[in-house]
Amino acid sequence: MNDTLLACFQAAPGEYVSGEKLSRELGISRTAVWKRIRRLEESGYRFESVPRLGYKLIGYPDRLRPEELLPRLAGTRFGASVKLYDSLESTQNAAYEALVHGAGEGALIVADAQTSGRGRLGRHWFSPPGKGIYMSFLLQPNVPLARAPQMTLLLSVAMCRAIRRSIGADATIKWPNDILIGGRKVCGILVETILEADAVKAMIAGIGVSANVGRDEFPEALRPIATSLMEAAGARVSREAVIGEFFEQFEALYELYRSDGFEPVKTLWEALSSTLHGRVRVNTPQGVAEGVAEGITTEGALLVRDDAGVVHTMYSGDLSAPAVSLPT
Structure with missing residues (x-):
């Protein structure tokens, strides 16, 4: 109809x-x-x-254009199997279905809208049509389970660098999975690890970016804590260009990671981080740690030194500045 x-x-x-x-x-x-x-x-x-x-x-809706996107992915491992949709429930779910049906590393799912986009801990990701970047792709890095958290940090570095290069904004990384501009969230990253006999079979990397969302288009609860690439740039941005720049950055870092390990990525992450050397509060299932964020481990865990001098190793959790709630 x-x-x-x-x-x-x-x-x-x-x-x-x-x-x-x-x-x-x-x-x-x-x-x-x-x-x-x-x-x-x-x-x-x-x-x-x-x-x-x-x-x-x-x-008309601002739809992603295959003729603009696909040439930007040509020659990369992520350009061989690309599926674009007007709308999906969740690109993460679609990528998982692709994995179940035999898709391999590099399979990429992109949607113009999501009806049930999700972030970490099952939270909803605001996914209006034609306004954002909603994509998920398959990775098979052949790493032990203990190193799986490193992938979120690697993806964060790639997206942070892509935003800086694409629109010139001073993007930073908030541990473990957020990209901020001016202290407000513009991108969230979700990595789901698929196990087989206690080994990493694959990872599904999901990325959501608020690209061309106007300030008054965000739900009221998000306006104080969210921003968009358009707001930072002062003009509409090409989503195809940002996606292309991201995969250019990611593929280079991914190859570096596979050849030289996590240490080079760790150095880049620390240089782009807005978390380190400030006071933070991290809520975890085991309790709350508050203190100064001193660094990250080779597994990607955050090191927080409390006021008694005890260093806590945080593998996951919700991070905020003390007395200020910044939900991811």
Whole structure:
């Protein structure tokens, strides 16, 4: 029915189409037509409405363009198997299904919208259509389980560098999985490890970036803590260019990681971190540690020295500055 509705507008470009005509064409009430228009607006279409004239289609969703994206991935391990979707429940779920059906390292899933995008600990990721980068891809790094947390830090470095190169913003990394601009979150990273006989079979790396989200488009609860690439750059950004830059950075770092280990990545992470050398509070299932973030281990764990001089090794948790909540 949405296709039929859009076809009515496409047959009359730049013109108003009356609610009565739309009602007749679709065989539904004018109230139902209005509800359909609202749903299309939620998907990124833009309409003007004038009493007695009807509706005019004035804008389309900003969809990712394969002809712009695929050439940027050509020659990389992530350009061989790319699937683009208008909308998915979750790119993580789709990537897992691809793995189950035999997809290998490099398989990439990208969506223009997610209806149930998720971050760490099952939290919801705001995924409006045409406004962000929502993608997941498969990795098979052949590392022991103890080294699995390193991948989140490697991905963080790649995305931080990609944002800096793409829009010139002073992006930083908040342990363990957030990219910040001006102290507000612009990107979240989720790595899910698939085990087979207690060994790492594969990793599903998920990345969500608020690309062209306006300040008033964020849910009210997110406005104090979230930002977008567009807000930082002062203009709309090319999502295809950011994705291409990310995979250029990631592939180089991934090869370095596979040949030289985590130490070079650790050095880069520390240089880009907004977490180190400041006071933090880390909430974990085992309790809360508060103190100064002194560094990370070779496994990617955060080292926090409390006021008694005891160093706590934090492998996961929610990090915030003392007395200030910054949920991830």
